[in-house]
Amino acid sequence: MSQIFFDNWETLFRTLIIGVLAYVSLVILLRISGRRTLSKMNAFDMVVTVALGSTLATILLNRDVALAEGVLAFALLIGMQYLVTWSSVRVPWVRKIVTGEPALLVYDGNLLSSALKRARVTEDEIHSAVRSSGSQTLEHIKAVVLETDGSFSVVKQENSQATTSLQGIVVPGKGKLDGSDLH
Known part of the structure; x- marks a missing residue:
């Protein structure tokens, strides 16, 4: 004992x-x-x-x-x-x-439901990431990306110059973004 x-x-x-x-x-x-x-x-x-x-x-x-x-x-x-x-x-x-590839979860303010399911991410988690970025609604969001480290990147609509960071991200139905379709 x-x-x-x-x-x-x-x-x-x-x-x-x-x-x-x-x-x-x-x-x-x-x-x-x-x-x-x-x-x-x-x-x-x-x-x-x-x-x-x-x-x-x-x-x-x-x-x-x-x-x-x-x-x-x-x-x-x-x-x-x-x-x-x-x-x-x-x-x-x-x-x-x-490293895998980042996953696009929101594009042009629209939730991509199939991508959310594949990534096992809820709408609540997306809304939380959007709020954390200082935005109130998805309408002001160009994209939400689930990064390879598990964090969310939120790109706002008004950051049109910054959207080149989305180059190479796959949009369902559109293919990879190449820069010309980002503005």
Whole structure:
């Protein structure tokens, strides 16, 4: 019964020392790997982040995992993330697999119901994004895009010069926007 609350001082001391060293190692590796590791996340980045947290917890709580093994696991995960992101910048098919494509949910003030269903987004979420952008109705909205990181981008009608950011977005029934149809 006493082991539920306290096993021995050696275990606590190990957790303290390994915890500090593992945390410092993780911070150093994240700093070396660059800002991408800490930026807004797509699904791949989220998996790596969860795996890093799980690895840190394992290092802290599992006596069978040495600090060197844990730091190697950190380096492996961060190295794999670096390799995949490096490849996604240079190889289009890798980028498509890793990041996916943004989804157009509203165009010219109209909700695109089939796109909402495919993206599993409710009308309430769209209205919330529109309100957050400072607009009151969909009539003032050129487009709402579900970005690859899960956030919503709202492009207002009056930002006609800014709508070139919609280039390449697929509009159901119209195809990809090319810039000529954005104003």
